[in-house]
Amino acid sequence: MKKRITAALGIALVLAIVAVSATAVLADSDDAAQTKLDATVESGKLTQERADAKLDWLTTDKAFAPKKEIVDLEGYLTKLVAAGKLTQAEADAKLGR
DSSP states (O other): OHHHHHHHHHHHHHHHHHHHHHHHHHHHHHHHHHHHHHHHHHTTSSOHHHHHHHHHHHHHOGGGOOSSOOSOHHHHHHHHHHTTSSOHHHHHHHTTO
16 A cells, blocks of 8 residues: 555655646746747837737647748738638637727
8 A cells, every 4th residue: 555655656756846846947938938029019010919929829839830930920820720620700800990
C-alpha cells in the first residue's frame, strides 16, 4: 500500500512541475508576441487596433496560431473561413468587429 501511495505522490509531483513549466513557457511566448507587435506598430506596418486583435487572437486561440508571422490578419482569416476552418462570425470576433 505504501508503494502505491508513494508512486501516486511521485506522479502528482511530476505533473505539477510540468504544469508550472508549461505555464512559464506560454507566458514568455505571449510577452515575445507583444514585443514584436509593439515594434511592428511603431514602424507603421500595423495599426494598433489590428495589433491588439492579433495579440488577443494569439493568446486566446492557440489552436489557430500560425507557425509563421501573419502580416495580413484579415486576409488570413478570410482564407480560414473559405476553407471552412473558421466561421465568419468567429473571424469577425477575432478582428474586433
